[in-house]
Amino acid sequence: GESVGLHLPTLSVQEGDNSIINCAYSNSASDYFIWYKQESGKGPQFIIDIRSNMDKRQGQRVTVLLNKTVKHLSLQIAATQPGDSAVYFCAENKGAQKLVFGQGTRLTINP
Amino acid sequence: DTGVSQDPRHKITKRGQNVTFRCDPISEHNRLYWYRQTLGQGPEFLTYFQNEAQLEKSRLLSDRFSAERPKGSFSTLEIQRTEQGDSAMYLCASSQVSGYNEQFFGPGTRLTVL
Numbered sequence: 001g002e003s004v005g006l007h008l009p010t011l012s013v014q015e016g017d018n019s020i021i022n023c024a025y026s027n028s029a030s031d032y033f034i035w036y037k038q039e040s041g042k043g044p045q046f047i048i049d050i051r052s053n054m055d056k057r058q059g060q061r062v063t064v065l066l067n068k069t070v071k072h073l074s075l076q077i078a079a080t081q082p083g084d085s086a087v088y089f090c091a092e093n094k095g096a097q098k099l100v101f102g103q104g105t106r107l108t109i110n111p
Numbered sequence: 112d113t114g115v116s117q118d119p120r121h122k123i124t125k126r127g128q129n130v131t132f133r134c135d136p137i138s139e140h141n142r143l144y145w146y147r148q149t150l151g152q153g154p155e156f157l158t159y160f161q162n163e164a165q166l167e168k169s170r171l172l173s174d175r176f177s178a179e180r181p182k183g184s185f186s187t188l189e190i191q192r193t194e195q196g197d198s199a200m201y202l203c204a205s206s207q208v209s210g211y212n213e214q215f216f217g218p219g220t221r222l223t224v225l
């Protein structure tokens with residue numbers, strides 16, 4: 001079946017370190033992926049997206065990598081800050097309109 | 112603040128009651144989506160509109176659920192005869208009809224059915 005999933009449910013890193021959050025998808029026809037950040041009690045916040053014709057995209061302190069060969073994408077956050085603590089979701093845009101979300105990874109930043 | 116607003120932010124109701132939620136999307140966005148999120152899970156798609164037309168509904172949207180977008184602007188989601196299993200966060204998102212589908216989410220309405 002089709003699914004978007006994450007390798008680890010939780011991740012703890014030291015403040016200032018880099019963090020990497022991983023996501024696997026199963027639909028090789030997927031052509032668009034988005035990373036969202038969700039803080040407690042809030043809606044998902046768009047972080048960065050990537051299209052299937054790209055393998056890397058950079059934003060401010062964030063980089064998304066897409067490996068279509070193994071159907072894997074990752075979110076790298078550089079120099080993590082306390083405000084980065086949240087649950088991170090990858091989402092797959094399935095051709096038409098709906099997003100399919102993974103279960104999420106809770107990122108905790110230790111002081 | 113993404114520009115998508117939802118009302119109310121919290122709703123507590125008794126089983127069997129009807130509830131209605133409202134979503135106001137970003138003004139220039141033609142598409143509007145409803146998702147449901149339960150604790151510890153990612154959001155699940157319920158339905159979406161392009162302008163006033165409801166174009167897709169998930170099998171999660173039972174016949175107790177109905178969504179409208181009468182003028183192509185705000186949308187309402189009604190749940191009739193609520194059940195305890197309806198307790199969740201109901202999220203609204205909007206996007207433009209162009210290119211890829213970058214969806215912006217509102218803060219959600221948290222429903223608790225007692």
